[in-house]
Amino acid sequence: MSVKMGVLALLVGGPGYGYQLRGEFEHRTGGSWPLNIGQVYTTLDRLERDGLVARGDADDDGHVVYTATDAGREAVARWFSEPVPAKRGRDELAIKFALAVTVPGVDVPRLVQVQRGSAMRALQDLTRLKRTTDPADDLAWSLVLESMVFQAEAEVRWLDHVEASVTRYMPPAARTVLDAERATAAPVEGTVR
Template sequence: MSVRHALLALLSEGPKYGLQLRQEFEARTGEVWPLNVGQVYSTMQRLERDGLVEADPDEPAQPGPQRTYRITEAGDAELSAWLRTPPQGDAPPRDELLIKVLVALRLPGVDLPAMLQAHRTHTIGQMRQYTRLKEDAADDLALLLIADAQLYRLESVVRWLDAAQSRLRDHSPEPSSPAPGRQEQPHRHGAAR
């Protein structure tokens, strides 16, 4: 998510001070993504440095809670370009769950099917929470859009976990039969031998 561009969007409505930007950002995003006030000020400093916003010249040069910012023409152009440009999808984003599964594939003693099922169960629980949120926020369009986006994202995670489980089954080696005269030792994941 581009905090930089979201702050430019808020400033396109008129001048605002730092604390006000933080409060409006959180209100507009359904308070799902808390924003640290220090992040607002550091972002505003970069935007000012890049000529995309300007501070009221009659106020102190140091950022502070009452320093008023306004968007510049260059900021308007940047905001407009950002709104029209689809997000980059060249390389997949780092996904902790995918990394966890890829690492677990090579770890001895990991019960990967059980791990996938635990994540699936947790994700379905999250989906239930967002479904309840939608029911409770029937009149809050921003919250409904956030809940819909999360539900679609979580649904895709469940589908991927199902596909991973299926691939794991397809690629699991067949159990070999013991050589004649030898008794096969039971294999227990994670158990000491």
């Protein structure tokens, strides 16, 4: 997500200053994307430079208050009306597996198990958190949380695909060595062999 558009969207809802905007952003996203206050002020400077916000006078506490301009409101309306591009490019996990299947000596099945164990623990934590969240009380956080659950589920499904692909396409000699090593290795906590 664009921090720029997130901050600008908050200002469309009403004027605000840096710390206030950071707090509101983190509240609405359940703290799933913490912002550095320096990042917020840098973003505000860029938004002002681009004519999307206007810097106002300081409030009674000395905070410089920003408001969205007409151009800023139009930019947010456009942002909300357009789809977010699908994730493309660098995905550390995909790159890690792409390299693992080509680097000699990497126990790819074990790597799958370790990653699956981590993803399953994350999914369990998110599911527990979801049980304590009432969408009627905090719809914004509930939506972010459910997105995180879906992403964790997708990672587990993708790891199942990786495991099947490794079994199907890895050279038999490499697979035999890996299968033998895997048979003698201790299971990853939380996984079933």
